[in-house]
Amino acid sequence: MNLLQIEPTYDVEAIRADFPILQRRVKGYPLVYLDNAATSQKPQQVIETLVHYYENTNANVHRGLHTLAEEATEAYETARAKVARFIGAEPESLVFTRNTTEAINLVAYAWGLANLKAGDVIVLSEMEHHSNIVPWQLVARITGARLHYVPFTPEGELDMEAFEEALRQEPKLVAITHASNVLGTINPVEQITSKAHAVGAKVLIDGAQAVPHRPVNVAQIGCDFYAFSGHKMLAPTGIGALYARRELLEEMPPFMGGGEMIRRVTHEYSTWADIPIKFEAGTPNIADGIAFGTAVDYLQQVGMESILQHDQQLVAETLRLLEAEEDIVIYGPRDPASRCGLVSFNFKHVHPHDVAQILDAHGIAIRSGHHCCQLIMRRLDVTATARVSFYLYNTIEEVHAFWKALDDVRKVFGKYGGR
Ligand code: PLP
Numbered sequence: 001m002n003l004l005q006i007e008p009t010y011d012v013e014a015i016r017a018d019f020p021i022l023q024r025r026v027k028g029y030p031l032v033y034l035d036n037a038a039t040s041q042k043p044q045q046v047i048e049t050l051v052h053y054y055e056n057t058n059a060n061v062h063r064g065l066h067t068l069a070e071e072a073t074e075a076y077e078t079a080r081a082k083v084a085r086f087i088g089a090e091p092e093s094l095v096f097t098r099n100t101t102e103a104i105n106l107v108a109y110a111w112g113l114a115n116l117k118a119g120d121v122i123v124l125s126e127m128e129h130h131s132n133i134v135p136w137q138l139v140a141r142i143t144g145a146r147l148h149y150v151p152f153t154p155e156g157e158l159d160m161e162a163f164e165e166a167l168r169q170e171p172k173l174v175a176i177t178h179a180s181n182v183l184g185t186i187n188p189v190e191q192i193t194s195k196a197h198a199v200g201a202k203v204l205i206d207g208a209q210a211v212p213h214r215p216v217n218v219a220q221i222g223c224d225f226y227a228f229s230g231h232k233m234l235a236p237t238g239i240g241a242l243y244a245r246r247e248l249l250e251e252m253p254p255f256m257g258g259g260e261m262i263r264r265v266t267h268e269y270s271t272w273a274d275i276p277i278k279f280e281a282g283t284p285n286i287a288d289g290i291a292f293g294t295a296v297d298y299l300q301q302v303g304m305e306s307i308l309q310h311d312q313q314l315v316a317e318t319l320r321l322l323e324a325e326e327d328i329v330i331y332g333p334r335d336p337a338s339r340c341g342l343v344s345f346n347f348k349h350v351h352p353h354d355v356a357q358i359l360d361a362h363g364i365a366i367r368s369g370h371h372c373c374q375l376i377m378r379r380l381d382v383t384a385t386a387r388v389s390f391y392l393y394n395t396i397e398e399v400h401a402f403w404k405a406l407d408d409v410r411k412v413f414g415k416y417g418g419r
Helices: 012-016 044-057 067-086 100-115 134-143 160-167 189-198 246-251 286-302 304-323 352-360 374-380 396-413
Strands: 094-097 121-125 146-150 173-177 202-206 225-229 240-244 262-265 270-272 328-331 342-347 367-369 385-389
Touching (some): 044 286, 067 094, 094 100, 100 134, 100 225, 100 240, 352 385
Parallel strands (some): 202 225
Antiparallel strands (some): 094 240
16 A cells, blocks of 8 residues: 655644654654544643743632732633634633533533423434533433434434434424544534524534634534533643523523622622623632633644644545555545544454554554444444544654554454454
8 A cells, every 4th residue: 555645734843843742652662642532732832831820820810919810810811812712702702611521511500400391302413422412311300301312324424304303393402513523523513503593492512523623613603502622622631611602601590609600699699790700610720721722822823724634634544544454444424524633443353442452552542442422332333443533743654653553453363354
């Protein structure tokens, strides 16, 4: 098989130099990190933001009148504005959360408990991550609402006919992923939103795999809620965000109660702070929030269109190489242009955990398992898949190193169909 070279859309080597962990060796080999859908690596600039904050500015936000408190508040709110602008939103519409999971739970409990009643329908898809299923199951149990799942086609696309059929039930909410972390599918979120709005449903989009990899504009999508995680887009763990339309945040009751989120507290009742602080009870994750702003600066400097193109080049080469192997099954759409930067696959005769372990012996980090998507596994009739997922610092040479290392799987387990 000939190996394709590509003309990178930017200087990948210069980018790699910003990521200290990429200098590491694993099992004697240079690290090839292909588990970016789980979490991304962090550039020096993000690490330095954390160190600088703790060495120079550390203080609690929004309350103190001293210099450090004012500087910390300014840095935290500047980061909020950057993250909001990154997705085309106003800062008041952006609540900092721990991650996508917490952002979806916030909507499920604050909006869901106030707006859902017995018999109401919530439309989800069968390609959702557990974090966009389980919160709705919990809230459905309390409210008596009903979950309706839209299937995906054998090609791994959302079944739009089944979606339209689901809308005939006039759901109260449609909660769907922008990009699947297993199939790689990019869902037509603008179309989904306008169709759902036409029947009066609110729309939540899980953007965990989309915001890190492509330009996203929530105003253009028109959705009501959009959730994403910082750690998948160069920021530290423990910081994520929920975008919600301003009017919804104004009318929703708080998710959690405590300090920060109140205006006035009496013996009997309390009133709430302005949005978005109304939804940020207690001391927030200040340092990681500020570093989220640095991560967004970094991505913007490279350019989201360029990152998207880079991902697609790596995916195209991966698909081309794997499609030629008779012992491998690929899951999800075949056109790299309708995918995010990942490819799930299986050997026909080897469990993906074995594949991941053999690749690790070459310093190559891939993911294997159900990827928190057991409904997808059930539809694919597998218990697990292997998955490679790329980001802006991965190279075509790393794709080739991964592909060559697959031969070791065949050395250990024998050839498919052979003895
Ligand atoms: N949604 C999707 C599509 C994901 O891929 C993930 C994480 O892998 C999540 C939600 C949950 O993200 P977090 O664990 O950061 O809350």
